[in-house]
Amino acid sequence: MAKENIEIHETAFMTSTFRSMDESLSQDNFARLWQNPKTGKWVDKYLDQVSSEESYTHCLRNRYFLKVIRNLVQRQEIQVLINFGSGFSMYPFLLNESLIHIEIDKPEIVDFKKDKIQNWQKENILPKRNIHFIGVDFSKNYEEELLSKINAIKVNMSSFILVEGVLFFLNRKETDNLFTFFNAIQQNGDYIGSASFQETIKETQAFKNLLSFMNQNVSKTSESACQTVEDNYYRCQKNYKLIDHQDYFSLSKKYGNKVRQAKELILNENFYLLKKI
């Protein structure tokens, strides 16, 4: 029976599939490379049982962070993109080749991604990029080793840290550890982009659907999973200033996306941009 379940890392396949469902909205024409029949079945079930708006919410999340990072690269404000819980996102291939990428996720995910990407590059399906893959579990003691690996790549270059679709799966202590770690590796002028749900989402039908879907289909769902994060968590990050805050509805306006369902039936994710000062 466990074989039929979705493992946490498999949610990364689902995210990529959602992104591929409206490429003009997500601006990601490589996400479709991760499509596979097993994920396709889960995605259909999820759209039906949780929220049919989910493909658009994921497309807009990608669009927002892509735009933000692209602008900062153009303004020469960042040289390294460090993606925590990077899953199968394809930012390296959607951004200028000058950017250096550090992709961090569970070892099985980064190994699998690295292998696939190398093959697609050999076949000229993907362009060459400067990507470093690091396997880490955020629930373990990772700090010391990860710090030295990141420092060896980044030296003192400016960075953008991205953490999207991940905090939901972590508990508060793991999240606090991550943000302390971000502060340790970044310099003034560096950025963090983060995505998370707010507590109020728990009252919506869409969230109730999500919990029931997860309880039925996702392995190892604990009480500590499904974390929500309030605005204040970001506002109160020591050494950081919250410089932008968006959600699905504001991004829909910004990028001309038609909101199809009632609010109650949408998993409204919030997107934050922080700058180290």
Ligand SMILES: C[S@@+](CC[C@H](N)C(=O)[O-])C[C@H]1O[C@@H](n2cnc3c(N)ncnc32)[C@H](O)[C@@H]1O
């Ligand atoms: C929903 S996916 C999002 C992937 C990617 N950020 C994106 O937006 O396309 C969640 C990712 O978080 C990673 N993740 C969850 N818990 C983790 C942990 N404890 N340590 C490392 N990675 C974790 C999973 O392996 C998965 O790749």
